Amino acid sequence: MTSVAEPGGPTWLRATLSDPLVRPMLRELGHEYSTRYGKDAHSELARYPAEEFDAPHGVLLLLLEDCEPVAGGAFRRYDTTTAELKRIWTHSAHRRRGLARRVVAELERIAAVRGYRRIFLTTGPRQPEARGLYLTTGYTPLFDTKAAPETIGPLPFEKHLTVPAEGKV
Template identity: 60%
Template sequence: MGPQPPAPPATEDLVIRATRIDDPQAAPLLAELSEEYTARYADISDEMTRFPASDFAPPHGVLLLLLRDGVPVAGGAYRRYDHRTAEIKRMWTAADSRRRGYASRVLAALEAEAARGGYARLYLITGPRQPEARALYLAAGYTPLFDLAADPETIGPLPFDKALPPAGRGEGRQ
């Protein structure tokens, strides 16, 4: 058994806040995400600028930040993919905050937000060199749209989707 992740402090204050992708508070997480993409995939310089910030803004998109004691430690966004589908993008947990379940919290909040926004389905693509992301989506009930037995490097981008239940009453951001 490998090293155990540090336990979150019993008194930590976690809040999910909806914002825009160009919010200065999101900048450190997005910069770290860009560095990670570059380290894993070399030249993917256009990935972080491929979509305009407006794609991740209401009414068709959102960026959620998970704040721990007021500091962003994880985040994720979605954008409109088609009239019934939102596409998850920009999922990230700060390197010093991993293995604490924060990505799962952000993903669940994105799912609830997308359902409230009228979407019936989520779609996403992760890279073949991101086994932790692949594991997160499988654990969260996403259906892989590729052969799980194949070597991810032979597949390329790994697409997933998930049907969303209709938004219920009383659901809200954490």
């Protein structure tokens, strides 16, 4: 577990899936998935082994305010040059504040520093907020945006990263 404070603001925490502070994220994501896709949808949270989100190939971040998680997300290695975003989350009491954008930007920054040159992700067809987030943060849809999302299934996106000037993560 590593934390990095932002001057005068929230703290970034690098955590593992077993960290107790990750539980609110997983609980809310499970509820969201089940509400939108049915009871078995929460199994998506256990689809990947926890170590896939650990360094050096992955990361799980939480954004803390007053030591409480308000947003978070992760990436895992998709292939040698591509990271896959997973579990982008904002606590239900903290939505509409731009926190998900901050999480995505920080995950992109870390991925670029670690040598990834592309981000790939999928979101569900019943998650219009996520679709909007990725479209407004520069992701290219790899599907027909005019088609009804339910007819497509998972909605894939990609974004090519710029090489960072310098930095370590």
